[in-house]
Amino acid sequence: MNDLWLPQTVNSIEPSASWVTVFVANTFALLLFGLQHSIMARPYFKSWLTRFIDPSIERSTYVLATAVAIAGMCYLWVPFGSVIWQVESEMGVYVIRGIAVFGWLFLFLATFMLNHFELLGLRQTFDPLQGKAAPVAAFKTAGFYKIVRHPIQTGILIGVWAIPVSTASHVVFAAGISAYIFIGLYFEEQDLIKEFGDTYLDYMQRVKRVVPFIV
Template structure:
């Protein structure tokens, strides 16, 4: 990418920055939420094989994230900056912990199923498509949503933050909490009392 959310660059007009950055966040947020809903999945699998639905969703998410990062216009000045080199490393270590926490959590449910690979390749090998099962192992025993928790730790644990990063991290955080509201409803509908317990 030509820049990061923390780049300090001469920015366009404030209106342009607000419009494009809002569009960038919505591009990801809407794609990731709409395509995850059961009603969309039912409609979408009328056009593609159901075994390819999850991998198509993941691919669309990757494109949306790439688009969001590419479109994002960094703006304004530094909001906070940790001067101590030691504390800078500590904060970066916390961020690395968050991203590793997320990555490891994907294997606790089934990394290859999460990314749609199992659903796509099982039928090609003559195996039946996996059915959704409720799993509560590893981090899931102590944190309801460890993947999202890892994202939140990773995006907020930064030793330097421009106002651009602050807006980006806030937007992603708001999206996570809105997305979790709908995901919780879907999980209760799918697993009922098992999930509520």
């Protein structure tokens, strides 16, 4: 995504494909991730899914499906278009690369400020195997969660936009991911309000969603 180490990315300059191919393939790629990530996160889908699998592996199943959807989205994406912006200064390139690294590191650290292994569904799967009770959902606002309500998404937004050379393909991809983040967070927060009630409503009043002091 940040054009490092990979032979082809969404930002690659490729021989022009037909606009029909570009539109169909890239729309499907974004929907593949967006629909999977949103639908599988909703309580009604979780209730349906746990009719067929043990509830202890529901979260890990969701995480695995998300990884497959992300891989599929990147594989199916058809690069297109010319360069929109390009930073010529070597120092500028290093600064922007540094911002991107900060974004991805921000995301990674945020996962540990709740419970990294619970987020990935590993704790829910392995605790029952060891005779421990399944973890109960608790409202936590540690670390970055005191600054923004969704630091993982903040890290993604920084990471996908902080790039020194961008084609039209990358702009559309990053815009699609950004749009999904804000649409997905709306539905996620509706679920959180139902789960935590006034506690979460108060949190929404005190802490911005993804950008400190702004939004």
